[in-house]
Amino acid sequence: AQTVTQSQPEMSVQEAETVTLSCTYDTSESDYYLFWYKQPPSRQMILVIRQEAYKQQNATENRFSVNFQKAAKSFSLKISDSQLGDAAMYFCAYRGGSQGNLIFGKGTKLSVKP
């Protein structure tokens, strides 16, 4: 079975600084996608960024980028120029080809200090 591990329950960053959230996963599949979702206090789940396993190039969305290391099964999220509105729970997620189910890590709570 696939698993997703986020080893940092909480992280803190100063406004305008850069922070990296870690995620590792375990799978035997070759066809899969990885996602980062953000959950602010409103409880709404918001997609931040996605990465296809077949693509070597790391995905980027404005201030958000990933470091995808397929061999190491690592998928970290980098947030540049952190803003107060980035404070939220961040979840790493895996969606695989054999079944198509979407599995999440336990999340990292990010605080942004002014």
Added chain:
Amino acid sequence: DAGVIQSPRHEVTEMGQEVTLRCKPISGHNSLFWYRQTMMRGLELLIYFNNNVPIDDSGMPEDRFSAKMPNASFSTLKIQPSEPRDSAVYFCASSLGRLNTEAFFGQGTRLTVV
């Protein structure tokens, strides 16, 4: 489209009572997921439907939990009998069947069993 609609938003019930949570996915989506979120266990996948058929129900905690999807526009998650340890936020999400597509989440149902 109004997005994924869950009802009720909040539910307080007494131990031993039956609880039914409802979900209306986004029209045209053929994948539906039920999740349970707690501080201790994060976001757990309970069950995944594709084209109204349960594909993976390995996350369903025990026989007290059951889920149905009678048609493409409606799903239910039932707990009978409910227990205090079932208290959590329950999310429903839907997506198109392709791996790279975003899963859209409802606002969740906060269940409290006293």
